[in-house]
Amino acid sequence: MTDAAELLSRTRELLAAHPPAATDRLDFLKARFDAGLAWVHYPEGLGGLGAPRSLQVVVDAELEAAGAPDNDSRRNGIGLGMAAPTILKYGTEEQKQRYLRPLWIGEEVWCQLFSEPGAGSDLAALGTRAVRDGDEWVVSGQKVWTSGAHNARWAILIARTDPNVPKHAGITYFICDMTDPGVDVRPLRQITGEAEFNEVFLTDVRIPDSRRLGEIGDGWRVAQTTLNNERVAIGGMRLPREGGMIGPVAKTWRERPGLRTHDLHQRLLKLWVESEVGRLTAERLRQQLVAGQPGPEGAGMKLAFARLNQEISGLEVELRGAEGLLYDDWTMRRPELVDFTGRDAGYRYLRAKGNSIEGGTSEVLLNIVAERVLGLPAEPRTDKDVAWKDLAR
Amino acid sequence: MSTQPDLLYSEEEEALRAAVRDLLTDHCDPSGVVARVESDAPHDLALWKALAESMGLAGLLVPEDKGGQGATHREAAVVLEELGRAVAPVPYLTSAVVATEALLACGDQELIARLASGRSIGALAVGLHLAPGAAFPVVGCENGTLHGELTGIADAAVADVLLVPAGDGGLYAVDADAVTVTGQVSLDLTRPVATVRFDGAAGRRIGDAEPAVRRALRAAAGLLASEQLGLADWTLTETVRYLKERKQFNRPVGGFQALKHRLAQLWLEVVNLRAAARNAADALARDEDADVAVAVAQAYAAPVAVHAAEEALQLHGGIGMTWEHPVHLYLKRAKADSIAYGTAGAHREALAHLVDLEAPQAP
Numbered sequence: 001m002t003d004a005a006e007l008l009s010r011t012r013e014l015l016a017a018h019p020p021a022a023t024d025r026l027d028f029l030k031a032r033f034d035a036g037l038a039w040v041h042y043p044e045g046l047g048g049l050g051a052p053r054s055l056q057v058v059v060d061a062e063l064e065a066a067g068a069p070d071n072d073s074r075r076n077g078i079g080l081g082m083a084a085p086t087i088l089k090y091g092t093e094e095q096k097q098r099y100l101r102p103l104w105i106g107e108e109v110w111c112q113l114f115s116e117p118g119a120g121s122d123l124a125a126l127g128t129r130a131v132r133d134g135d136e137w138v139v140s141g142q143k144v145w146t147s148g149a150h151n152a153r154w155a156i157l158i159a160r161t162d163p164n165v166p167k168h169a170g171i172t173y174f175i176c177d178m179t180d181p182g183v184d185v186r187p188l189r190q191i192t193g194e195a196e197f198n199e200v201f202l203t204d205v206r207i208p209d210s211r212r213l214g215e216i217g218d219g220w221r222v223a224q225t226t227l228n229n230e231r232v233a234i235g236g237m238r239l240p241r242e243g244g245m246i247g248p249v250a251k252t253w254r255e256r257p258g259l260r261t262h263d264l265h266q267r268l269l270k271l272w273v274e275s276e277v278g279r280l281t282a283e284r285l286r287q288q289l290v291a292g293q294p295g296p297e298g299a300g301m302k303l304a305f306a307r308l309n310q311e312i313s314g315l316e317v318e319l320r321g322a323e324g325l326l327y328d329d330w331t332m333r334r335p336e337l338v339d340f341t342g343r344d345a346g347y348r349y350l351r352a353k354g355n356s357i358e359g360g361t362s363e364v365l366l367n368i369v370a371e372r373v374l375g376l377p378a379e380p381r382t383d384k385d386v387a388w389k390d391l392a393r
Numbered sequence: 394m395s396t397q398p399d400l401l402y403s404e405e406e407e408a409l410r411a412a413v414r415d416l417l418t419d420h421c422d423p424s425g426v427v428a429r430v431e432s433d434a435p436h437d438l439a440l441w442k443a444l445a446e447s448m449g450l451a452g453l454l455v456p457e458d459k460g461g462q463g464a465t466h467r468e469a470a471v472v473l474e475e476l477g478r479a480v481a482p483v484p485y486l487t488s489a490v491v492a493t494e495a496l497l498a499c500g501d502q503e504l505i506a507r508l509a510s511g512r513s514i515g516a517l518a519v520g521l522h523l524a525p526g527a528a529f530p531v532v533g534c535e536n537g538t539l540h541g542e543l544t545g546i547a548d549a550a551v552a553d554v555l556l557v558p559a560g561d562g563g564l565y566a567v568d569a570d571a572v573t574v575t576g577q578v579s580l581d582l583t584r585p586v587a588t589v590r591f592d593g594a595a596g597r598r599i600g601d602a603e604p605a606v607r608r609a610l611r612a613a614a615g616l617l618a619s620e621q622l623g624l625a626d627w628t629l630t631e632t633v634r635y636l637k638e639r640k641q642f643n644r645p646v647g648g649f650q651a652l653k654h655r656l657a658q659l660w661l662e663v664v665n666l667r668a669a670a671r672n673a674a675d676a677l678a679r680d681e682d683a684d685v686a687v688a689v690a691q692a693y694a695a696p697v698a699v700h701a702a703e704e705a706l707q708l709h710g711g712i713g714m715t716w717e718h719p720v721h722l723y724l725k726r727a728k729a730d731s732i733a734y735g736t737a738g739a740h741r742e743a744l745a746h747l748v749d750l751e752a753p754q755a756p
Contacts, residue, residue: 253750260753268750269741273692280668280689284400291401300661369660370653374633377648 002040002051004058010049011037011062020068029071029105032063038071038104042088046100054290071106074337078148079103079110082226083156090173090214090222099154099175111152113143113176113200114223118393121364123158124167124220125383125391128202130159130174137161137174137212139182139205145358149185149198150334152178156226157207158219163389170388171219175211182206192350193330196338227360238286239279244305245312245341245348246275252319259319268319271312278304296373303365306355309340313349320345398675398686399467400668406471413450413475416443421479423719429482430582430722436551441483444472445511451489452509454612455497460506466612470619470674477623480722482583484548488514490616495556495564495609499600504554504566516552517609518589520545524735525610525687526743531602532591534559539567539591547733549574549587557591558602565596581729583722614734615673615687618694621730622670625663625701628723632656632705639710652708659704662697669693685747692740695731702727 018031032038033047037059042048063070073080080103087099102108119126128141139159149155155176162170176183182205187195214222242250253260253268281304285297317324328344340351356362370376383391402410420440429435445451453469455461462468469490476485488508492515496505507513519529522545532541539559549555555572557565571594579585633656636647646652669690676686702724706713713720731737745751 250748250750257751257754260751262753265745265750265752266741269692269745272748272750273689273741273744274665276689277665277669277693280398280400280672281665283397284668284671287399287401293401297664300657300664303661304665363654366654366657367650369657374653374656374660376633376637376653376656377645379648379650380644 002049002055004055007037007040007049007051007055007058008062010035011059015063015066015068020066025069026105026107028069030101032068033101033104037063039084042100046088046096047104071104073106075151076103076106076109078112078152078156079108079154082112082229083110083154085229086156086173086213086222086226087175089225092210094210095175095213103154108153109148109151111146111149111155111178112226113146113149113155113157113202114226115145116142117144121361123223124171125388125393126158126160126171127393128157128159129163130161130172130207132161132209133206135209137172137207137209139174139176139202139207141202143200143202144188144197146185146198146200147196147338149178149200150187151336154178155200156213158223160388161216161219164387165217166385167383167388167391168220169217171223172216173213173219173222174207175213176202176205176207177211180205180207187332187334189332190350191353192347193327194333194335196335238283241276241279243279244275245309245352246272248341248345248348249312249316249319252316259321264315264319267315271308271315274304274308275312278308296369299365299369299373302355302359303362303369306352306362309348309352309355313345313352316345317349398672398679398682400671400675402471402671403467406468409468410471410475412448413444413472414478416440416448417475417479417481421481423480423722424717426480426482426583426722427717427719435482435582435585436484436548437482438551440481441485441514441551442511444483444485445489449511450485451493451511454490454493455505455509459502459509461509465678466616466674467671467678470616470670473616473620474623474626474670477620477726478627480583480624480719480726484514484516484551486613486617486620487516487548487584488552491517491609491613492552492554492556494612495605496599498605498608499564501566501599504599507554513553514548514551515554515556516546516549517606518543518546518549518555518557519606519610521547521584521586521729521734522732523610524739524743525607525614527610527735527739529558529602529606531558531560534561534563534565534596537596537598538593539565539596540593542588542590544577544588545586546589547584547586549589550576550585555589556599556605557589557596558606559596559598562602563598564600564602564605566599567591567594567596571595579729581725583726584729610734611683611687612677614691614740615677615683617730617734618666618670618673618687618690621694621698621727622663622666624723624727624730625659625666625698628701628705628720629656629659629663631720632708635709646708655704655708659701662700666694666697685744688740688744688747691735692737692744695737698727699724699731 014035018028036049038047040048040051040056041053116126130137130139157174157176161172182203184201186199188197188199189195288295327346452461453464457463493508495517508515532539555567573590575588577586639646673686673690676683705720712718
């Protein structure tokens with residue numbers, strides 16, 4: 001078992017062999033990966049040492065103190081948070097060797113080709129077809145809500161390989177080359193004015209069978225790994241008091257007493273309390289994970305986070321009064337990063353509307369909590385034993 | 394790292410919970426509580442004896458060299474969670490927390506030991522509705538005898554000793570035999586309030602009232618959140634259980650999405666409340682950031698406990714409206730708790746000062 005002391009000594013060896021100040025950023029990251037210090041809970045040879053995940057902080061703190069470059073994880077959230085755990089769990093040895101290193105160092109950015117115009121909450125109803133042709137699959141269809149597709153080298157993709165069986169059974173999981181000539185990425189402009197998302201049109205994209213993840217027809221199960229990790233990633237951040245959306249509002253309140261009203265005061269205090277309680281809940285969840293007692297609480301974190309972000313940003317627009325009538329900039333642009341607390345109050349208000357839709361709508365998450373945590377019965381279903389091709393659409 | 398609160402339960406705390414829950418399962422079933430609250434003696438003194446004396450839980454907050462168990466607010470909070478789950482009619486919060494904290498502030502060794510052992514029950518003669526920073530009524534004091542009347546005193550009916558703030562700024566210990574305690578018809582049947590009348594009762598000054606009352610009410614407000622957590626947890630669990638069983642329209646009622654979403658929402662509130670309540674207990678135990686932690690917990694807990702009890706009643710349908718079903722005991726406790734030791738609004742107001750989010754200035 002690799003313990004904290006050993007991780008610390010390995011980290012110091014890495015720093016001694018590759019002094020950050022005198023080493024190229026990517027070279028340092030490659031060396032860090034090869035030393036097993038990228039994600040210590042991954043296996044040896046794949047950027048880790050099979051150590052407890054909770055010990056990652058030991059490595060991170062030491063590297064940060066030494067001024068070492070990091071892998072700018074926010075630029076490749078889908079790769080790190082979703083593609084990597086899925087490849088680790090279902091990938092072949094060759095796939096793991098090929099994809100994980102460039103993914104972790106950020107050389108290759110990933111996106112996710114899951115949602116479709118006709119398959120949102122009911123993702124398993126997806127209609128993008130993959131037809132076998134020798135050693136290849138020929139893929140055609142339309143994907144949507146694809147963050148970062150315009151920067152991505154690879155995509156995780158789910159497509160229908162058998163329309164003659166019930167919808168969950170006929171899906172297969174692939175790795176799609178975003179540079180294939182059949183891949184057409186078009187910006188999808190959002191209510192904020194910018195285009196952080198895309199529509200992706202796939203026309204006869206040829207994917208070698210060696211880029212299939214998991215068995216044919218087993219894609220739904222493989223995708224569960226991806227989706228569970230997505231929700232963990234969204235809820236798992238550690239914040240100081242006033243660290244989230246409440247921060248800018250509290251700051252404005254303190255700095256500009258002229259904007260205060262009694263009504264806003266009552267609402268602000270209520271939201272401040274809820275933010276602090278949400279922060280404590282996230283911290284409690286983190287402590288449970290570190291103690292090796294993961295609870296079901298994570299399922300609810302995103303729900304709370306979405307509602308709070310929306311209410312707080314809404315309050316902030318109102319607090320600003322006459323300025324609340326203005327918007328910073330409607331110019332269509334392609335941001336590299338998503339920052340929920342960035343820009344002005346109006347932007348934050350509009351962007352937060354997506355928080356209860358992306359990564360599972362709040363309505364679907366409430367169903368998940370009710371059924372998986374509370375054990376309440378599922379809704380009666382009419383789609384379970386029907387071949388996908390015969391479903392109403 | 395030392396400033397991070399510990400929001401989990403230790404193994405010892407889980408063992409304590411299991412022991413208390415076992416006792417309550419055997420001796421405090423909901424239908425028994427429904428029957429008891431209508432009798433002349435709503436408090437369950439046999440249960441209190443088992444908790445306080447046999448298990449030694451009345452002395453959790455008292456150091457060992459003063460006759461207690463030398464535990465902390467974290468353990469007392471676990472006991473209160475379980476007592477809340479059972480709406481147990483015992484004076485634990487009022488005697489083992491509130492009166493004990495007041496005595497610890499005054500340093501009265503003899504009374505501290507008596508309360509810690511569970512041999513005596515104490516009550517702080519301050520209205521249950523008062524928040525930690527609020528002004529409190531006092532009685533007159535002449536040559537060591539007390540005159541006047543105080544109302545809304547929780548669990549005074551079973552107190553052996555009252556701790557009474559007087560006009561001279563002192564806190565006086567008064568034997569219950571020396572005063573007239575008259576029960577008030579109370580919304581919360583399991584924690585009734587009473588009027589205490591002083592007609593020249595002999596009192597012994599044990600210390601200054603202001604700091605003692607402030608310390609007692611802060612601990613009370615903080616740990617009340619754990620009682621509210623237990624209460625909310627029971628109402629949610631019981632409602633989920635019932636809705637899996639209850640059938641209408643040839644389906645379990647709990648399968649309807651409109652109800653599932655309400656229960657999932659409530660679950661989320663209970664999860665949040667657990668973090669807030671643990672944080673308050675931990676902050677009180679370490680005396681670090683306690684004012685903010687208590688105000689946050691109490692501002693959050695009261696509406697959640699009331700919401701949980703109200704949802705439990707509504708989702709039980711007709712049976713929830715009957716006297717026979719225990720859900721009304723939880724509703725009454727939750728509603729009374731939402732006033733006890735300061736309303737959520739009072740705690741938000743306190744927070745406004747604590748975290749520098751001040752109200753608008755008068756024009």
